[in-house]
Amino acid sequence: MTAAVLPASRTERASTDAAATAWALAARGGDRHAAEHFVRALHNDVLCYVVHLSGDPQTAHDLTQDTFARAFGSLHRFEGRASARTWLLSIARRAVADSFRHAAARPRLADTPDWQAVVERMQPRGLPGFEDGVALLDLLEALPDERREAFVLTQVVGLSYEEAAGFAGCPVGTVRSRVSRARATLERQLLEAQAPAARAS
Structure with missing residues (x-):
């Protein structure tokens, strides 16, 4: 997850975007391997963004899965005019908004732990840049x-x-x-x- 926290180069982002968009279009045609590559390419980005939006790490993985489920449900409408990443993040935003509406109807009784702590626990220890990534999360808050x-x-x-x-x-x-x-x-x-x-x- 450190790679998702520390900024990648523009070239790497463009390459990932192009590949993810191509995989999404291939998955739309029924290519199961392309669907797996699509999920792997963008899963960390969606998870990071969902944690940022929701502030609720306990439901972040569920919301990420919900995002991909919604994406695959509407994949037949994806035409590649925008990058698959942009399209997917707009779905993630709607998924989080829907979860807020649901939570408002059924308030939780307990506070959730700090989202930064959960993101830190998810990151592998001992990698170059790990401490920088954790510090960045703390400062962003x-x-x-x-x-x-x-x-x-x-x-x-x-x-x-x-x-x-x-x-x-x-x-x-x-x-x-x-x-x-x-x-x-x-x-x-x-x-x-x-x-x-x-x-x-």
Whole structure:
């Protein structure tokens, strides 16, 4: 999961998007192997985004499965005009919204644990960049919702600014501004967090 937390290169994202879209189109034609590749390619991105939207790690895996079930149920309508990733994340957003409506009708009696802790437990230990990934998750939680969503969509999930703008329903310039401000806040928080250690040494 670390790879899903730490930003990938634009080339890697474009390659993954192209492959996932091709697999989705092949799966629409009944190719079961393509369907498996489609799920594997985008599962972590959907899970990360669902956790971000819902704030409820206990249901994140169920919501991710629900997202893919809905996707396969409407795959016959997918024509590849947008990337499969963008299409899938829009389904994930609806799945989370529906879960909120359901939860409002049947309130839960107990609080759920902090979502960052669950994401941390899901990540393999001892890998290069692991600590950076955990630190990033902690810092993201402190961002305002709109900036956090813009940053997660573009820097974590890998959407282009244009795709993120269409997804969030705002101008591209607004997304760029939110990401820039989020990055500035994260950099400032990292410097503040490192300052005590620097003084101690």
